[in-house]
Amino acid sequence: MFQTNSHNFQNHWLGISLIVLLGTVLGLCPLSTAATVPDPVLEWDAIMNDTVLAGGTNPLVTTRVVALVSASVFDAVNGIRPRYTPLHVSPAAPRNASQRAAAVQAAYAMLIRLYPGADCDAHHPARRFDCGDRHAGES
16 A cells, blocks of 8 residues: 555656646747737837937937827827727727738837938838738737
8 A cells, every 4th residue: 555655646746747847848938939920019119219329319308209109109009999098199090900000100100200310211111011901900
């Protein structure tokens, strides 16, 4: 009887060890990154940061730039499928419009307005992103 309990005890700890090992491996290895569509909001946040740094913008002014770009992107994306109260622009976009394209265009338009001499044309939606129909309705 002692050997049966010892055998069960060993199997129990072996099972726990395998679960911990599997959890560690899965936690350290990303499951799928190749098929991920880049998030245009995060990409334009990075472009905004680069533009602000390249322009030598005062940190106090930078907070205003971040707020303006973020608000314009929010209103553009929220305007397609309104889920929140708009900040400045009332939702009026067609329901099948691309949220991805709206985010890209809103960030681009605001940065060009705030930094007319900046090289944001290199990041223009037509050159940088595929905003075709396959992205329609994405957030």
